[in-house]
Amino acid sequence: MSFLEPILLTALPLVALPILIHLINQRRYQTTRWAAMMFLLAAHRMSRGYARLRQWLILAARMLAIAGLIFAVSRPLASGWLGLTMGGRIDTTIVLLDRSPSMQQRSPGAGVSKLQTARQQLAQTLAMLGSSRWVLIESTTNKPRELESPETLLDLPCTEPTSTEADLPAMLEAALGYVRANRTGRTEIWICSDLRENDWHADDGRWQTLRAGFLEMTQGVRIHLLAYPQTTPDNVAVRVTNVRRRQSGQEAELLVSLLLFREGESHDKRKIPVQFQINGSRSEVMIDMVGPQYELKDHRIALKSGREPGRGRISIPEDAHPADHACCFDGDDPPPRKTILVADDPQAAWPLKLAAASSPDPMVACHAEVVAIAQVATVPWEEVSLVLWQAPLPQGDAAKSVQSFVEQGGQVVFLPPRAPGEEQLFGVRWQSWVAPGEDIPVETWRGDQDLLAHVLSGEALPVGELHVRKYCKLAGEAAALATLRGGAPLVARVATNHGGVYFWATTPAPADSSLAADGVVLYVALQRALAAGSEGLGNTRSLVA
Secondary structure, eight states: OEESSGGGGGGGGGGGHHHHHHHHHHHTOOOOOOGGGHHHHHHHHHTHHHHHHHHHHHHHHHHHHHHHHHHHHTOEEOOHHHHHHHHOOOSEEEEEEOOSGGGGOBOTTTOOBHHHHHHHHHHHHHHHHOOSEEEEEETTTOOOEEESOGGGGGTOGGGSOOSSOOOHHHHHHHHHHHHHHHTOSSEEEEEEEOOOHHHHOTTOTHHHHHHHHHHTOSSOEEEEEEEOOOOOTTOEEEEEEEEEEEEETTEEEEEEEEEEEEOSSOOOOEEEEEEEEETTEEEEEEEEEOSSEEEEEEEEEEOSSTTOOOEEEEEOOOOSOTTSSEEEEEOOOOOOEEEEEEESOHHHHHHHHHHHHSOSSTTSOEEEEEOOGGGGGGOOGGGOOEEEEESSOOOHHHHHHHHHHHHTTOEEEEEOOSSOOSOOBTTEEEEEEEOOSSOBOEEEEOOSSGGGOOOTTSOOOSGGGOOBSOEEEEEESOEEEEEETTSOEEEEEEOOSSSEEEEESSOSSTTTBSTTTTTHHHHHHHHHHHHHHGGGSSSOOOOOO
16 A cells, blocks of 8 residues: 555654543542542442443544544555455556646745656556556647556656646547547546646536546546645746737837736735847836736837837746746737628617627727628638627528538627527527516626626626516527526527537517617627637737647
8 A cells, every 4th residue: 555645644643642632631630538439439440340441442433533534634545455455456547647837837945847746646656556558648639648657657758848738628538538449447547737727627518528428437437636736926927918010101019918917825016027029129127016916008019110020029037937937929910800690680680780890999890791691601701700690590501601610719699580490500499589578687697707707897797787678598508698587598608619609598679678778788798709709810819828
């Protein structure tokens, strides 16, 4: 038997703590002879043997409880004959190794990164357990690779740190596929990660499919998690949030927005030198950072030539985490945001077209075009950011075009048609309209993320002020982002691997809702969908690296 935390076994002398307490309690009392108690003492002597036996049993139980707690915290691992007795020999051990940049963070004072520590602990621990087959799935390729032994984790180039974020759902999908394809016996999956949110994608719809897939395994699959969530105090990271190139006559400049954020509880004022390197030129800005984060908005940097693209790098001094102190970027003119609108109700079409065509930034061009269902096949999808569909759900070639558009990262918002049919797309279909004769209030909505999230100032969108007079019921698997009184969804999102698919249960027509009259929610939601859909267009895009 081995232990993941053997250092905690040094606490085993605490097992003697109940004995010490017993001896201390005995010294607290003094014996005083009293003639009236002679007969009681004689009776007590007759039952002393049973009482003493009971006391020793209680004392032994207390000592065993402390010893069991220490052993449990030390995380014992059964191997050899004990492991065979408890659960049988492991047929396949699959290692899911997170190589994302955050795993390069070094422990304070140790000088060893989380990834190095994880590899050493995995090699040492898995070598003790024994297995017929070892398989590695690392976070850059998500492809299973068989190993000769756990010790090879220390030497393989594919276990070194990278600049690519991890995708834990995709890694588990690869593990599940390997188990099914190879029909493995008793299987163990060891996940090694620092539990960063952008690596785990907690809201991804794939988790539900993965859960169902592993529950179907009859041979038994056990999942272990080696977590390294520790953060380095006062570690400062930089991330570029936006880069825009602005042309004015023969002159040009870059508008760079960035975010500084730091970990730990200490948020004292600190001076952070931020260095800009653009097209060979270097400049520096000193930032007084107070609190957990600081945002620099649209910092202007003049370009020497009006034709320069604006490639550059932003960096801050290195600290315990060497992978988050620099960002590279390539500035270019933002691509135009184009919206395709398919509608069977003119009263619902014009507010949608107006909201999609009104740009929130004078540097970003927005266009909205109304097309008929028959013209969908001729749409230049490589130029489109958003599709607004207020008509019966597409079928045939039109449905294939929309699905392909979503797979490429596009955004689609479906609104109910006047005459819902039996059509179904993305596992969702429209049912019947509901008109209760009075306004239906919005009861709940998600303000932490997605289309209805709070604005940058932290204020909530006025979703609760909307008046819904009619809505169309939905059938299918979709996560509600906003619900009406009674639980009916107002806005729902379908889980997809790429792109975004949304269903709005009402339209901006005056007889249906106040989306057009109270246009803030409609405008912000559509512009957010447009921004997300345009990320894959143009010559530049953002990647977490």
